[in-house]
Every structure is written in C-alpha cells, then in structure tokens.
C-alpha cells in the first residue's frame with residue numbers, strides 16, 4: 036500500500052499486490068484520490084501533471100522495481116472516470132471479468 040501525504044493529510048492511496056503464483060504479475064486493487072484533491076494537478080520535475088497520473092506512475096514504478104512485468108486490474112463497466120484513467124495510463128481492456136466488471140492489463 037502506497038500512501039501519498041500532503042501537509043498533515045492523506046491525499047491518495049494505491050494498493051498493489053504481486054500474484055502469489057506468478058510474481059511478475061501484479062494486481063492493482065485500488066487507486067483513490069481524496070475527494071477534495073480529485074481532478075487536481077501537482078508540480079513535478081517535468082512540470083504540472085494530473086495528481087492521479089503521478090500516483091499511478093509512482094505505484095507502477097514501485098511494482099516494476101519489485102519485479103512486476105505486467106499489472107492487471109478490474110473495473111466496473113460503468114466507471115468511466117476510472118476507465119479513462121486506466122486507458123491514459125496505457126492499460127488495455129483484455130477480457131470481461133463478470134457481468135459488471137472488465138479486466139485491464141498494462142505490460143511493462
């Protein structure tokens with residue numbers, strides 16, 4: 036679990052986990068930005084970027100540094116905000132998970 040903190044508050048969390056049988060495959064369980072920080076941009080070394088992009092870049096780099104070659108996640112078919120986030124991050128829809136969720140994969 037990666038926790039992103041601002042001044043005395045949690046701004047975002049990302050939860051990832053390596054698959055027990057295939058350590059190069061990681062699951063992205065959750066990405067969440069605190070309500071009042073959703074839609075925000077943040078200053079980085081390369082200029083201003085969406086906070087959510089920085090959070091995901093950081094989380095995915097952490098996974099790669101710990102052996103991930105691919106990251107998968109499931110998302111509700113109606114969750115357009117999350118789907119846009121994943122597509123912008125380079126995830127591709129790979130399969131239907133069940134009647135309400137689709138599976139997405141990002142390969143490194």
Ligand SMILES: CC(C)(COP(=O)(O)OP(=O)(O)OC[C@H]1O[C@@H](n2cnc3c(N)ncnc32)[C@H](O)[C@@H]1OP(=O)(O)O)[C@@H](O)C(=O)NCCC(=O)NCCS
Pocket residue numbers: 064065066067068069072073074075085086087088091116117119120121123124
């Ligand atoms: C889903 C969630 C993490 C998205 O974060 P957010 O800060 O709300 O992001 P937004 O959708 O407002 O996007 C902000 C900007 O970043 C851009 N953006 C989003 N994801 C991006 C990415 N991966 N890379 C680059 N840009 C991205 C958007 O296009 C938007 O740009 P714009 O302002 O020019 O239109 C956030 O809404 C959230 O925490 N939701 C509740 C929890 C949840 O549903 N989590 C996902 C399932 S686990």
